[in-house]
Amino acid sequence: DTEVTQTPKHLVMGMTNKKSLKCEQHMGHRAMYWYKQKAKKPPELMFVYSYEKLSINESVPSRFSPECPNSSLLNLHLHALQPEDSALYLCASSPLLRQRREEKLFFGSGTQLSVL
Amino acid sequence: AQTVTQSQPEMSVQEAETVTLSCTYDTSESDYYLFWYKQPPSRQMILVIRQEAYKQQNATENRFSVNFQKAAKSFSLKISDSQLGDAAMYFCAYRSVPIQGAQKLVFGQGTRLTINP
Secondary structure (H helix, E strand, O other): OOOEEEEOOEEEEOOOOEEEEEEEEOOOOOEEEEEEEOOOOOOEEEEEEEOOEEEEEOOOOOOEEEEEEEOOEEEEEEEOOOHHHOEEEEEEEEOOOOOOOOOOOEEOOOEEEEEO | OOEEEOOOOEEEEEOOOOEEEOOEEEOOOOOOEEEEEEEOOOOOOEEEEEEEOOOOOOOEEOOEEEEEEOOOOEEEEEEOOOOHHHOEEEEEEEEOOOEOOEOOEEEOOOEEEEEEO
16 A cells, blocks of 8 residues: 545635644655645645654644644644635655655645635 | 746647657755656646756656757657657746755746647
8 A cells, every 4th residue: 555545625614714724645655745836836844744643744824733642644624714724735754864864745635625 | 046937837738749848947956856847737747757967878768858958957858659648737846955854946937838639
């Protein structure tokens, strides 16, 4: 299994809603990532977890709350979002680069989020 | 901070022809990796090719090759014998030293490649 699975594929939510995005991988990767991609723009890193601990937070607003409950699962909890938060949210995973330096990122197909 | 620049927002090529996508980057580091990722309509980012900065030899992967000019900080992608399935958005990306073993990629703005049959 060399896939990163993201659910749901599409999500529409109001500004007062609470929702969660889910990402799962079974490749034994101990680094997991959340990226945000606006239309016709490159992905921008939001968060990175290493060994289930938050290692990078790119100054993301607190209305985005990541969670890594175990080594296979990554969640992104959403609350009180704004319309400008509408974007494609990509999850990725990779082995930690302790000994091998050439490992690539494996990306999921993303969740297309629309905030009304 | 590192920056990656792709100066060609869109490119098109005839099927079976060769096309080159440009990428330049700015860094003060000596140890880094460069990547080309493609993003087809399925939205999944797919690694096309990677280059280690300390290797002088240009990377190749089947029909894909790079021209890495470290002094000029240039990293172009050449696609030979273009196929319809190559149509996608192509992103150049830079990766420096891992942070706690994790990778932090900086992407360029992307080049949308169209293949004309």
